[in-house]
Amino acid sequence: MSGQTVKIASRCECGSLAVRQVNQFVLDDELWWDSEFFCETCGTYLCEHAGPGSAPDDVRQALFAAHGSVRLRLTGPAPSLVPLLKVFREISAASLPQARDLAGELSRDGLVGTLSEMEFLKARLHRRGVRVDISR
Ligand SMILES: [Zn+2]
Missing domain, CATH: 3.30.1390.10 (Ribosomal protein L7/L12, C-terminal domain/Adaptor protein ClpS)
Structure with missing residues (x-):
């Protein structure tokens, strides 16, 4: 199985700079993507999305920027x-x-x-x- 990951700098509600990590991969014969958000400063952790389907444009653009097409x-x-x-x-x-x-x-x-x-x-x-x- 292969997949790609990209970390995107993202502003947390607490004001700190946090990380949004996005993954796209093939699982059980479906294309999946997921997205989690983690702020080291205040400890906020969110699973923003996990499931099959096409990734939204901002996620795809981040993957293209990090890994190319x-x-x-x-x-x-x-x-x-x-x-x-x-x-x-x-x-x-x-x-x-x-x-x-x-x-x-x-x-x-x-x-x-x-x-x-x-x-x-x-x-x-x-x-x-x-x-x-x-x-x-
Ligand atoms: Zn925070």
Whole structure:
């Protein structure tokens, strides 16, 4: 299992500078993210979020800033659109037009995301027989 962690400086209610630690990882065949907040000064500890689903933009931006992004590309011959559309619709609840856009991007330049996001997508695509690989 792989995952990525990033610590974000965050202001506590007590006025001190505290740390928000965010993790994104694949667990039980789902993409997860969690977020905890800890202030050393006043001892406040909060689990802000833990669960499956897409991470919000601020979390993704922090992960990109700390770890960079990766690209998922097709490695074999172009697959039929059907398995691609199925995967995109099941993982992101995308509408059909959105799923078509994602499938088109994957077929052209590849999809860019965090490592955990792309590993999750790669596993789902492999299961449908679509050959893809991740590059930096
Ligand atoms: Zn505090």
